[in-house]
Amino acid sequence: MIAKAFIFLAFSLALCQEAFSTKVTFAPKEKLPSGWMVQKNVNVPSDNVFQLRVALHPKNASELERRLLEISTPGSAQFRKYLKKDQITEIVGRSKDEIDRITTFFEKHNIKVEGVHPHRDWVFVSATKEQIEKVFECELSAFSNARTGASKIGVKSSYSIPSDISDLVNFVAGMNTFSFGHWDAITSVEATAASVTPQSIYDNYQVPTTGSHGSKLGSQAVVEFGRTANFNEEDLQTFFGKLQPSLAGETCGVVYGKNDGTGRPSVEANLDVQYIMAAGPYVNTTDYKITGSSSIEDEFLDYTILVNSQNQPPLVHSISYGEYGGSYDNTTDQQFSYELQKMGIAGVSVLLASGDNGVGCNKDGSSQEFDYPSSPYITMVGATYIDSVTKKEVGATLSSGGFSKDFMQASWQASAVNAYFKSGVALPDEDYYKPGRAYPDVAAYGQNVQVVASGAVKAVSGTSCSAPIFAGIVSLINHELMSVGQPPLGFLNPWMYANPQMFTDVTSGSNPYEKCSGFQAAPGWDPVTGLGTPLYPKMLDAAFAAAGVQRQH
Numbered sequence: 001m002i003a004k005a006f007i008f009l010a011f012s013l014a015l016c017q018e019a020f021s022t023k024v025t026f027a028p029k030e031k032l033p034s035g036w037m038v039q040k041n042v043n044v045p046s047d048n049v050f051q052l053r054v055a056l057h058p059k060n061a062s063e064l065e066r067r068l069l070e071i072s073t074p075g076s077a078q079f080r081k082y083l084k085k086d087q088i089t090e091i092v093g094r095s096k097d098e099i100d101r102i103t104t105f106f107e108k109h110n111i112k113v114e115g116v117h118p119h120r121d122w123v124f125v126s127a128t129k130e131q132i133e134k135v136f137e138c139e140l141s142a143f144s145n146a147r148t149g150a151s152k153i154g155v156k157s158s159y160s161i162p163s164d165i166s167d168l169v170n171f172v173a174g175m176n177t178f179s180f181g182h183w184d185a186i187t188s189v190e191a192t193a194a195s196v197t198p199q200s201i202y203d204n205y206q207v208p209t210t211g212s213h214g215s216k217l218g219s220q221a222v223v224e225f226g227r228t229a230n231f232n233e234e235d236l237q238t239f240f241g242k243l244q245p246s247l248a249g250e251t252c253g254v255v256y257g258k259n260d261g262t263g264r265p266s267v268e269a270n271l272d273v274q275y276i277m278a279a280g281p282y283v284n285t286t287d288y289k290i291t292g293s294s295s296i297e298d299e300f301l302d303y304t305i306l307v308n309s310q311n312q313p314p315l316v317h318s319i320s321y322g323e324y325g326g327s328y329d330n331t332t333d334q335q336f337s338y339e340l341q342k343m344g345i346a347g348v349s350v351l352l353a354s355g356d357n358g359v360g361c362n363k364d365g366s367s368q369e370f371d372y373p374s375s376p377y378i379t380m381v382g383a384t385y386i387d388s389v390t391k392k393e394v395g396a397t398l399s400s401g402g403f404s405k406d407f408m409q410a411s412w413q414a415s416a417v418n419a420y421f422k423s424g425v426a427l428p429d430e431d432y433y434k435p436g437r438a439y440p441d442v443a444a445y446g447q448n449v450q451v452v453a454s455g456a457v458k459a460v461s462g463t464s465c466s467a468p469i470f471a472g473i474v475s476l477i478n479h480e481l482m483s484v485g486q487p488p489l490g491f492l493n494p495w496m497y498a499n500p501q502m503f504t505d506v507t508s509g510s511n512p513y514e515k516c517s518g519f520q521a522a523p524g525w526d527p528v529t530g531l532g533t534p535l536y537p538k539m540l541d542a543a544f545a546a547a548g549v550q551r552q553h
Contacts, residue, residue, distance in 0.1 A: 024166045025137075026175070026331070027158040035147035036178050042142040044153055046130040050140075051114070053173040053305065054123045055335055056102070058092040064338070067091065068345045068377075072491040073412070074498050074546040080487045082347035085118055085311065092342070093120030098168055105165050109135050118309050119342065129153075136160055136172065143178065152294040154178065171331045177295035193385040193447040195459065198244045198278035200386065200445065204393070206536045207473055211282035213250065218478035218488060220280055220471060221255060221314035222272035223288045225299045225321045231273040231287065232265035232453075239274045239452040247281055255314065256306060257289025267453045268320060271460060272468045274451055276318050279472025283479065286314055296323050297332045300373065304339030313348055315478055315488045318471035320353040320464035323372045324360060333406050337375035344377055344491030349478075351471045351492075353463035354380040354440040355400025358513030359428070359527070365515025367431040371439075374404035376413075379492045380439040381466045382529050383446025384506055393533060394521075395509020396447050399463060401519060401527035403436035412494040413438055416525035425522040430515075441493055443506065443529035444469040473534050477543050486547050496531060499542040500524065503532030 058064065070078040083091075094102075102123055103113045111127040129140050138159035144151045155176040161169045201207050224230075231252065240247040252273045261269075269287075277285050288306070290299045307313045343350060352373065360369030374380070382399035386392075403409075409417060417438045421427075444466040448459045478488040489495065496502075506529040512518035519527040544551040 022163040022166050024161040025158050026160070026171060032143075032178055035145040036143055037146070038156065039142040039144050039151075044129055044140055044142055046128060048129045048153075049126055050129065050132060050153065052125050052127060052132070053301070054102075054125060055170040055173060056094055056121045056123065056168055057170045058121050058338065059094060060091050061338060064088075064091050064341055064345065068341050068491060069494070071345060073494045080347075080490060080547065082487060082490060083345050085346070088342055088345060089119045094168060099123070102165055102168055105162070111135065117305065122305060135162060136175075138175070150294050152178070170335070173301050173332065173335070174293060174295065174298040177297050177329050177332065192388050194388040194391070196386065196445045196447070196449045196465070198275075201279050201469060204386075205444075205473065205534050207279060207476065208536070209246065209281055213282060216280075216282040216284070216476070216479045217482040218316070218475055219284045219286070219314040220276055220316040220318070220475040221286045221288055222252075222269070222276055222468060223290065223303055223317055223319045223321075224269050224272065225290050225296060225303075227291050228264050228266050229269045229289065230259050230261045230263075230265050231269035232261040235265065235270050235452045235455065236273060236277075238455055242452065242457060243450060244278055244281075247277065250277060250282065252277065253286040255286035255288055257287075257291060259287060259289055265453070267451065267460060268464060270453050271449070271451045271464055272318060272320055275449070275465060276468035276472045276475075279469045280316075280475035281472075283472070283475040296321060297329060297336070297372070300336050301332065301339070304336060304343065307348070308339060308342050313343075315348060316471050316475045317348065317350045318468040319350065320462075320467050322352065322355055324355060324357050324369065330406065333373060333375075336373055337377055337407070340375055340377040347488050347490040349379070349471075349474055349489055349492050351379045351381055351467050351474070353467040354382045356398045356462045357400055358397060358511035359402045359432070359516050359518040360400065361430070361514040361516035365430060368402050368428070368516050370402055370404045370406070370433070370436070371400050372406070374406055374437055374439060376407050376410040376437045376493065377491065379441050379496070380530070381463060381470050382440030382443035383461075383463045383466045384443050384509070384529055384533055385445065385447030392508070393504060393506050395443070395506050395511065395526075395528035396461070397509070397511055398461065399440065399443065399446065399509075399511050399528050401440050401511055401530070403433045403438055403527070405433045405436055407437040409435055409437055410493065412497045413441075413525070416497055416500065416531065419524050420522060420526055423522050423524065425520050425526075428517045428519060430517065438525070438527060440527075440530040441496060442470060442503065442531050443533050445533075470534060473536055473539070476536070477540055480540055481543055481547065484549060486549060489543060495542070495546055499546075500531050502535055502538035502542045504535055505532045
């Protein structure tokens, strides 16, 4: 996660139910993150209007998860039989009567209902400060961050879901989340890291480059967060001209938001677009530009709400943003994971850069810190580099990996993770949450990757390089499947862990961070490089075999 990849520490909220009421209160457990404070001299007018996203309890979340596992597990009778939007709504959506009850409640309090999500699990409203404070029993204040310059209007302490609707409403998004800061572009590289270009991907991952404009089935997208996350079209064409001339003239569209690539281009967005298009040549490529919130968590929700409302979203998504550490709103985290399940059950693959802080570490070096998001329903991609002397692939020190405290270990990864602990590899002395969701799942190049920014070729590093590279390869496999009438890969993780032979097993490297020693790479899955890096022909064979289809060579 490089340029403008955010590290955010937000409130971690405790869900407290009062003893004699069904009113539900969300109260912050911790102090505001570093730099944030209430602007005591700023008065928020009572008639200021705010847009609120009200998350509803899904009708049957456990059924959604069960169906997704059926659809994504090789050998299942339902394997890759994806659901349409109305079928997903049947599983999770609240009834018309329940939606009417919620809208009637808001209208009774003069709060305008702006809309209901197609899945009937979100209600969108607009309300004044005075109305919000009265209905949700809270105090809205202006906040600012002297360190970052950010500002927002948020809840000063707690807020409550009224008893009239608490059986239907899960939480209100964005009420008390606060960003911590951001990373700058990583321009330093491992001393022995050889440069990586598109040709490195084609040669070492055995990725084909055949095709022409419009010749590939399927679609792919990069997801950018923040107003400055813009790619530059001239840089894209310069990248093609210098590093992959056959792609000259290929362009990236914008599926949502406004890309201001001429005025405010970023290295991060340039990297994402350049390498998903290089690794997935001639696949239709678009960009999501998500803005409007001071919290990456809230913008993640905005993104998933949007995708889950679309009739035909891109099939493969690459995300190179996240936040470091575990101090944030867990309700929002769980909601994001639920939204990912809906995307997966519709046949969408989502890949995420795992992070650039190795295992992470607390101040005294006694415990590792995990990354957000770490949902098991997203494919987390770590980083490797090419050793310039041995020419072998090595796990990058920056590659974030370890064990989440937000989610338990997924069933499909249990065997691979247990094998790591039984392998005899030296383990770190600091604390880590062994039962947690293990990550990364896979890896790809993330050191000394050559991109074009402001017209010049420059080297950048980070798992932000790794995610779009892997995503582009997934898109090519989708094309091959769809060319013979088969559905796309969809949610990847169960299929990947069932087919470790389709990766190059990276067995050297480690990911220490500050005072924490980190993990060592080892044969099989490890917390530095996951299952390993992609071998396109073997991945393609495994994709066809799982579908029960003979591949024509």
